[in-house]
Amino acid sequence: MKFADFFCFKAVIPQLKAKDRDGAIVELVNSLEKPAKLGKADCKKIIKAVIKRENEASTGMGKGIAVPHVKHPATKDVVAVVGLSGSGIDFSALDKQPVYSVILLISPVDDPDKHLQAMEYIFRHLNNEKFRKFLRQCQSPEQIEDLLREADENPSL
Amino acid sequence: MQAGQDSLEKTVFEATVKIKNADGLHMRPAMQFVDIASRFESDITVSNTENEVDGKSIMQMSMLAATCGTKLRIKAEGTDAKEAVDALRELVELRHFDEPMPNEKKKQ
Numbered sequence: 001m002k003f004a005d006f007f008c009f010k011a012v013i014p015q016l017k018a019k020d021r022d023g024a025i026v027e028l029v030n031s032l033e034k035p036a037k038l039g040k041a042d043c044k045k046i047i048k049a050v051i052k053r054e055n056e057a058s059t060g061m062g063k064g065i066a067v068p069h070v071k072h073p074a075t076k077d078v079v080a081v082v083g084l085s086g087s088g089i090d091f092s093a094l095d096k097q098p099v100y101s102v103i104l105l106i107s108p109v110d111d112p113d114k115h116l117q118a119m120e121y122i123f124r125h126l127n128n129e130k131f132r133k134f135l136r137q138c139q140s141p142e143q144i145e146d147l148l149r150e151a152d153e154n155p156s157l
Numbered sequence: 158m159q160a161g162q163d164s165l166e167k168t169v170f171e172a173t174v175k176i177k178n179a180d181g182l183h184m185r186p187a188m189q190f191v192d193i194a195s196r197f198e199s200d201i202t203v204s205n206t207e208n209e210v211d212g213k214s215i216m217q218m219s220m221l222a223a224t225c226g227t228k229l230r231i232k233a234e235g236t237d238a239k240e241a242v243d244a245l246r247e248l249v250e251l252r253h254f255d256e257p258m259p260n261e262k263k264k265q
Contacts, residue, residue: 056185057185112180112181112183112225113224113225116181116224119184119219
């Protein structure tokens with residue numbers, strides 16, 4: 001699995017308007033509405049579900065990243081999007097530090113293995129300091145897409 | 158630690174465990190694993206056929222993509238290596254992360 005297989009490049013947000021966690025989740029889910037064909041009602045449900053999940057345990061894993069996610073019947077395939085925040089967002093992260101890169105992942109309910117594979121791929125890159133730094137520095141949707149496609153080609157980026 | 162307690166030797170203890178819950182080692186189970194691993198002094202690594210990761214790092218544990226049925230090798234090295242491996246094996250195999258197994262899931 002590669003970023004190009006499940007990332008919705010059309011929906012990426014280089015500068016999140018939101019200053020808080022829930023706002024960022026709303027912005028990211030809504031950005032997927034049209035490109036991922038989710039429908040308004042489903043978006044609302046997904047937002048609620050992602051926030052509920054986040055309240056159970058933060059997906060702010062430290063090092064400036066958070067990976068809010070949920071399994072939801074509205075999607076037949078794993079879909080992901082990323083939003084960046086220059087000022088940082090409080091995600092109640094494990095290291096208590098602000099989050100600058102938020103990767104939202106929505107997975108189908110009946111394919112747990114694919115969800116794990118997408119997570120594995122995301123974290124394989126997020127564990128790479130250079131990748132985290134490059135991602136955070138992206139200024140445009142094109143730069144984000146280029147970076148993710150480059151990471152697909154060159155795993156050691 | 159008291160002087161002369163050479164009996165507190167570092168030991169290495171290993172076990173292979175199988176993931177039994179239907180949803181596999183997703184983030185919540187991975188966090189449970191890291192929580193328990195972090196209680197021990199021993200260094201703990203977890204490996205599948207491709208990677209070996211730090212069992213106390215949630216970022217690294219998320220790289221294992223251990224689906225239901227996957228076997229993982231847990232290795233602990235330190236004064237409490239055996240206790241650590243026993244506790245982690247209990248979490249994975251006996252409690253299966255307090256989640257349903259595949260046959261239980263179908264009934265829902």
